[in-house]
Amino acid sequence: MTGAQRKLLVAAATALIATTAAASDDAELEACFAAAEAEYQVPSCILRGIHQVETSGSKSTNMVSRPNRDGSRDYGIMQHNDFWIRYFQRNFGITAQQIVQDRCLAIRGAGYVLRYEMNRARDFWTGVAKYHNPDPVIGYGYVLRVANAAKRFGCQIK
Numbered sequence: 213m214t215g216a217q218r219k220l221l222v223a224a225a226t227a228l229i230a231t232t233a234a235a236s237d238d239a240e241l242e243a244c245f246a247a248a249e250a251e252y253q254v255p256s257c258i259l260r261g262i263h264q265v266e267t268s269g270s271k272s273t274n275m276v277s278r279p280n281r282d283g284s285r286d287y288g289i290m291q292h293n294d295f296w297i298r299y300f301q302r303n304f305g306i307t308a309q310q311i312v313q314d315r316c317l318a319i320r321g322a323g324y325v326l327r328y329e330m331n332r333a334r335d336f337w338t339g340v341a342k343y344h345n346p347d348p349v350i351g352y353g354y355v356l357r358v359a360n361a362a363k364r365f366g367c368q369i370k
Contacts, residue, residue, distance in 0.1 A: 241271060244316035248323030254330070259290075259322055261362030262343060265354065266291040273313050287311045288318035296325055 245263075249256035263269060267289050277286040284294040288311040292300070300306040300321060311318045322343075330339030333348070340358055341351025359369045 241315060244319040248320045251320065252323035252327040254323050254326045255367060257362045257365035257367035258340065258358065259319060259326065260365040261358040261367065262322060263290060264361035265357045273315060276312060289315050290318045290322035292318065292321055
């Protein structure tokens with residue numbers, strides 16, 4: 213085997229390993245979205261749409277936003293804000309660090325928040341709007357972005 217062939221073989225093996233790792237990562241996240249759907253009775257395609265809108269579908273851990281206009285920050289792949297982080301800490305003992313580092317926990321947290329807001333609003337789409345902002349009028353544009361993103365994940369939006 214020549215040096216060029218060895219380099220090509222190493223490059224191909226590296227690409228295969230990266231592809232396999234990405235597929236495994238995708239399967240893990242898909243299982244997390246499915247678990248949140250089952251636990252909180254919210255469509256996983258909507259949760260995936262939220263994930264897409266919030267972080268462009270990033271799978272990265274250690275995501276913490278720059279300060280928002282009100283000085284708060286958003287944490288993890290589902291971008292939970294300080295209000296929800298304090299709520300999770302107070303009610304479940306879940307810290308911002310856990311939400312940032314554990315993608316599945318962040319997704320389950322998103323399922324919880326979405327179900328909570330849907331129950332409070334007594335309306336599905338108002339709940340989605342309130343996931344983003346307590347004022348559903350401000351959240352209207354967010355709803356449109358989430359609905360559009362959710363279609364790519366199998367949601368039948370009417």
